[in-house]
Amino acid sequence: MAIALLEAAHAGNLAQVRLLIGAGADVNVCDEQGWTALARAVYNAEARRGFVEVVQALIDAGANVEAAIGYGVRPLMLAAGYGEAEIVQTLLAAGADVLARNEGGYTALMMVKQKHYVDVINLLNEAERDAGVVEGSCESKNAPGVNVITFLKRPANSPAS
Secondary structure (H helix, E strand, C coil): CHHHHHHHHHHCCHHHHHHHHHCCCCCCCECCCCCEHHHHHHCECCCCECCHHHHHHHHHCCCCCCCCCHHHCCHHHHHHHCCCHHHHHHHHHCCCCCCCCCCCCCCHHHHHHCCCCHHHHHHHHHHHHHCCCCCCCHHHCCCCCCCCCCCCCCCCCCCCC
């Protein structure tokens, strides 16, 4: 049942994922490389997309949003690195740690700045600000050797300049 859940999540098969969860599949099971069903649903390289509905179903069933795969990469970092803004939003809403770092010392924001996914950069900047990180602090610095222009959305109650 565990392998079936991993495969269904990777394929984005929401009906099968729900069926397997309902039958008692362990939502935190991982494959031999350490990939959980959640990580597999966050991004499927063959399909070139992630599956937000499957991600939400796994989270609702108790999937660990901080379960790291190789190199300490967490689901939030994976979603950010592939520009999956809707999944980033879902993971943040589920309490994913925006300040977590992989084994190289990179946060999700540092990783996404290298790829220029503006929507994801904005989401992560807002989440870091909500987490108390002040712009310019050592917590929100760019990845080593990378110069980045950060695009921030103006707060809803702020007048246009």
